Amino acid sequence: MDHVLNPEEKVSQTNSESGGADGAFQHVKGEHSSPKLSASEKSLPGNTKSPLKRKAAEPDSPPKRPRLEEGHGSLVVTHYNELPETGLEIRSQSRIFHLRNFNNWMKSALIGEFVEKVQQRTRNITVLDLGCGKGGDLLKWRKGGISKLVCTDIADVSVKQCEQRYKDMKRKSRNERIFEAEFLTSDSTKELLSEKYIDPEIKFDICSCQFVYHYSFETYEQADTMLRNACERLCPGGFFIGTTPDGFELVKRLEASDTNSFGNDVYTVTFEKKGKYPLFGCKYDFSLEEVVNVPEFLVYFPVLVEMAKKYQMKLIYKKTFREFFEEKVKNDEQKMLLKRMKALESYPAAPNTKLVSGRTEDYEHAQKMVENGQIKLPLGTLSKSEWDATSIYLLFAFEKQA
Numbered sequence: 001m002d003h004v005l006n007p008e009e010k011v012s013q014t015n016s017e018s019g020g021a022d023g024a025f026q027h028v029k030g031e032h033s034s035p036k037l038s039a040s041e042k043s044l045p046g047n048t049k050s051p052l053k054r055k056a057a058e059p060d061s062p063p064k065r066p067r068l069e070e071g072h073g074s075l076v077v078t079h080y081n082e083l084p085e086t087g088l089e090i091r092s093q094s095r096i097f098h099l100r101n102f103n104n105w106m107k108s109a110l111i112g113e114f115v116e117k118v119q120q121r122t123r124n125i126t127v128l129d130l131g132c133g134k135g136g137d138l139l140k141w142r143k144g145g146i147s148k149l150v151c152t153d154i155a156d157v158s159v160k161q162c163e164q165r166y167k168d169m170k171r172k173s174r175n176e177r178i179f180e181a182e183f184l185t186s187d188s189t190k191e192l193l194s195e196k197y198i199d200p201e202i203k204f205d206i207c208s209c210q211f212v213y214h215y216s217f218e219t220y221e222q223a224d225t226m227l228r229n230a231c232e233r234l235c236p237g238g239f240f241i242g243t244t245p246d247g248f249e250l251v252k253r254l255e256a257s258d259t260n261s262f263g264n265d266v267y268t269v270t271f272e273k274k275g276k277y278p279l280f281g282c283k284y285d286f287s288l289e290e291v292v293n294v295p296e297f298l299v300y301f302p303v304l305v306e307m308a309k310k311y312q313m314k315l316i317y318k319k320t321f322r323e324f325f326e327e328k329v330k331n332d333e334q335k336m337l338l339k340r341m342k343a344l345e346s347y348p349a350a351p352n353t354k355l356v357s358g359r360t361e362d363y364e365h366a367q368k369m370v371e372n373g374q375i376k377l378p379l380g381t382l383s384k385s386e387w388d389a390t391s392i393y394l395l396f397a398f399e400k401q402a
């Protein structure tokens with residue numbers, strides 16, 4: 001199957017982003033600078049400009065947001081603990097079925113890449129899954145053939161579900177040797193995990209932090225504590241990998257909006273104001289499929305790069321989802337996995353099935369490819385709204401220096 005996401009959307013790096021970490025860190029106690037949009041970026045069809053306009057025309061009814069005064073940590077706990085576990089049947093009917101699978105495939109490719117690197121020096125791989133949630137990555141660790149996994153999250157119900165999932169996996173695995181696992185409930189922005197591990201001397205080859213680190217950017221102290229938890233027990237040559245919203249992309253989309261909000265029918269991001277972006281505590285609300293998430297905090301990536309040096313961590317790469325996707329999809333094995341995980345939607349829809357979005361404009365990019373005629377059908381794609389939602393994220397990888 002050939003694939004196309006949104007080929008005309010080329011999100012280039014902003015001036016301030018290429019400015020480098022050193023300069024940016026001088027502003028640690030200051031603010032983000034607003035990235036400037038180039039003329040070509042403004043006219044991109046893939047830019048979120050039109051959905052933003054649509055949003056602006058709507059009456060002022062921001063999504064209901066939990067009160068931060070209740071304490072962000074406890075809001076996170078309540079929110080994630082209360083998320084229902086949905087079966088495959090319900091998930092497959094979701095408007096964002098492919099988006100979720102796509103994000104999952106990205107994590108899978110990232111985890112696979114770093115497990116492979118570590119396998120070159122050891123067969124006994126130990127991993128910390130920081131912000132493990134309900135254990136969505138357990139199968140990935142099993143596939144990676146690791147020896148030991150420590151799963152930790154602030155939400156106790158999620159940790160219990162994660163543990164149960166692990167037990168079920170182990171029970172069903174029969175003769176296959178499954179990694180050992182340990183489960184910890186902890187606020188990694190405030191408590192030290194090193195005081196809680198069963199083995200007080202434990203060392204990790206990988207710390208994986210998927211869609212979590214942005215919760216720590218409420219204050220410098222919290223961001224530093226989470227970073228310490230992620231990195232202090234890594235062996236030399238160990239990796240800190242993860243996914244998080246791209247602060248530059250968020251600010252760019254916000255600045256292009258007429259309101260304090262942007263998004264589309266799939267996702268919405270609402271800031272309190274525009275123009276001032278403190279380095280820590282720059283809060284925004286994120287909602288996906290009309291479900292309001294707990295508030296998140298903007299991560300100014302150059303600051304993270306500087307802060308990580310305190311723990312002997314060197315940035316290997318930071319990639320947008322598009323960059324990473326384009327690189328990984330060249331690999332046949334990853335391409336097969338993309339298909340197996342149903343990470344892209346078939347276009348046109350198969351007989352007796354419907355596309356996830358009923359809006360023609362959501363598939364204009366795919367339709368253009370079909371009309372060009374030089375591709376194998378069906379095509380693998382994401383609706384434009386889903387692509388706009390997933391392309392706010394980036395992936396990162398740091399390595400511990402000897």
Ligand SMILES: C[S@@+](CC[C@H](N)C(=O)[O-])C[C@H]1O[C@@H](n2cnc3c(N)ncnc32)[C@H](O)[C@@H]1O
Nearest residue numbers: 080131132133136153154155187188210211215
């Ligand atoms: C979007 S979910 C991602 C879960 C999982 N990593 C995945 O990719 O499926 C974010 C997770 O971060 C956890 N989290 C948020 N703040 C945290 C904190 N301070 N300490 C530990 N976990 C936290 C949440 O409870 C939630 O499970």
